[in-house]
Amino acid sequence: MKFGVFYEHQLPRPWDEESEYRLLQQSLDQIELADGLGFDYAWEVEHHFLEEYSHSSAPEVFLAAASQRTKNIRLGHGIVQLTTNHPARVAERVATLDLISNGRVELGIGEGSSVTELHPFDRKFRDKRAVWEDAVRCILPMFQKEAWEYHGEYFDFPLRNVVPKPRQKPHPPLWVACSQFETIEMCGHRGMGVLSFQFISSDMAQAWVHAYYNAYTKRLEPLAEYATNPNVAVVSQFMCAETDEEALAKADGSSFFQFALLFYNRHGPVVPGSISLWDEYQKWRETEEGLKMRRNSGLIGSPETIRERLRKFEASHVDQVILINQAGRNTHEDICDSLEMFANEVMPEFHERDGEHQEWKQKVLSGELELEEIDPTNLTPVSLQNPDWKKKHGID
Secondary structure (H helix, E strand, O other): OEEEEEEOOOOOOOOOOOHHHHHHHHHHHHHHHHHHHOOOEEEEOOOOOOOOOOOOOOHHHHHHHHHOOOOOOEEEEEEEEOOOOOHHHHHHHHHHHHHHOOOOEEEEEEOOOOHHHHHHHOOOHHHHHHHHHHHHHHHHHHHOOOOEEEEOOOOEEEEEOOOOOOOOOOOOOEEEEEOOHHHHHHHHHHOOEEEEOOOOOHHHHHHHHHHHHHHHHHOOOOOOOOOOOOOEEEEEEEEEOOOHHHHHHHOOOOOHHHHHHHHHHHHOOOOOOOOOHHHHHHHHOOOHHHHHHHHOOOEEEOHHHHHHHHHHHHHOOOOEEEEEOOOOOOOHHHHHHHHHHHHHHOHHHHHHOHHHHHHHHHHHHHOOOOOOOOOHHHOOOHHHOOHHHHHHOOOO
8 A cells, every 4th residue: 555645734823923834834844854864745725715724725836835845655636626727827836746756746636625615716516527527628638739719608718738747648637526436437437537535444445446446347438538547545644653542642633533534514605704713623523523523533543543443444355555744733843742653653555565456457457357345334333433432421
């Protein structure tokens, strides 16, 4: 397996005038550290107007800065919103980033998550999938063709040469944000890598992997002319420390990620400054729903605990695990210590075995190995996994 680090640029209240400055500078320091430690990917989201949850509205600027402080780590858009950006501007920015990073860009593309983000850009929530598909058809040829025009339902682009062109040919690897089992089959059907923003168990991960590769090998139908990218990445909460108890204490706000997404999806636009999302989170944590989320400690624990859990993901044939270390009020010092401990004590063995996974993958893609279809409805939800942790922390 390979490993990535993930950035929302979460910033719970209260703030001061230096808060965003510190956040971005520390995040760059962390990615520079991750590069030196041998992590494979650094992923950065794009969100708009989601205060406290994500102060990351210009990922191409942040990733450009990261590109000049790193040498090897892949720089991932996870994701660019094709609903709130014009395709030509996306192509221009991504190609420029690919050139200045010496061809290290991964291009995740998505739809946007809520009316809070979409409506200010004159996009309707119900149209977002159709807009996304139209944008994909419009943008992908821009990376390759010196003369291109497109006349679709949502985008009308006259004959032009979109410059510059990316260093990677024909374009950076393509990924799609995915949070539901049904969507993962769409990703395989379209031939794009999966960025799974759903906290799933290792058993569920195997069902997702099988569904994805079966769609890719049996029902592949790209939306346009582009290079496919068969890959499955899953996101996990993360903190590595000497003991499980220490790691849990240091990652006390790890489920802020899930809460904030649910909040903005359910409540719609919020009057700026009218609430403290962090205070609302503290209340939610004690609800039945919040307690269920807390039962999934993900990859939070000692090196040995994390190693055991990762072996289950490895057995599911996940290509990459993306670690959410910058979450809630996790401190810069704890994040750096966690990355170092994980890189020194956990990551090497999984890197060493990646060749075995690649052999399995080639057999699947060639048709030599056929995967069974797994019904996800028969699997235990992630929130009910890990009964030992549940008992230890007094959760019924």
